[in-house]
Amino acid sequence: MNVSEMAWLPAIGFGTADLAGPAERIVLEAISAGHRLIDTARVYGSEEGVGLAAEEAVRRGIVRREELFLETKLAPDRHGYHEALRDFEEALERMRTDYLDMFMLHWPVARGSEDDYREKNVAAWQALTELKEKGKARHIGVCNFLERHLLQLTDAGLPLPEVNQLELHPGFQQRGLVRFCRERGMAIEAWSPMGRGILKTPQFEAVAARYGKDVGQLALRWSIQKGFVPLTRSSDPEHIAHNLEIFDFEIGPQDTEALDALNTNTDHQDIWSYKRQQMY
């Protein structure tokens, strides 16, 4: 149940954006409930809390370190070879571990690097491939990379990332990019899988209820059936537990079609929007 199409990657993850303060308590709750993949990033401010929670979970005998899959991301303004290596070492310290299960580039085009982002991405990616070769990062990936950003890495003679972590939910399906990654053997993690509230309608509440589930679980199940690894975030213990109860039902073809039809390919349009990334 807890393995994605890629046997090394858990089938679902727990995200920690906006959880900086309470991260330790909430991540410990998530690990106790059964989560194994924990996603953080320097910019979330939750790496320390994730590290403390992982350490405490191991100390209490809830998991062994090797059963956890801890992933964090290079800060977008630190792309560059030496910056990436330094950021990685600092992340290990903050997360109280001597290896990471996955280290990722967070966004392809950081503010202020519009002119030289290609060179910076290639240099940072070179550093990540070396961290993988040394076994310090067991896996390496990227987030929010569009086709051309991925091809810029291979054009420089570097391997493709193992994972692309993308905003993906029924309202924003990025089908072309997903196909491109799939065809090249990349695994796909889905951020904001809950769809930013678009399923909170009487129609989808009724669909979820037919399966004995809530709309959050329906959104996560849709993501799993698309072959994604959804990253869910919650500070509510009941949601944390419920969000793991998605492996005992299957969304039927008609309901899948109704969910698929919600695609407007509209992202959330903040400063890190895909619209902005598409300009470079």
Ligand SMILES: NC(=O)c1ccc[n+]([C@@H]2O[C@H](COP(=O)([O-])OP(=O)(O)OC[C@H]3O[C@@H](n4cnc5c(N)ncnc54)[C@H](OP(=O)(O)O)[C@@H]3O)[C@@H](O)[C@H]2O)c1
């Ligand atoms: N790489 C990137 O650029 C990037 C960008 C954004 C996010 N991410 C990662 O992806 C993770 C997930 O994205 P997200 O934080 O937007 O998460 P999300 O899981 O799509 O949305 C979180 C919201 O959903 C609510 N929720 C959770 N379970 C629910 C349920 N069963 N029923 C109803 N509501 C529920 C939560 O409220 P409660 O607390 O009340 O449960 C919270 O308000 C992030 O935490 C982060 O790790 C990555």
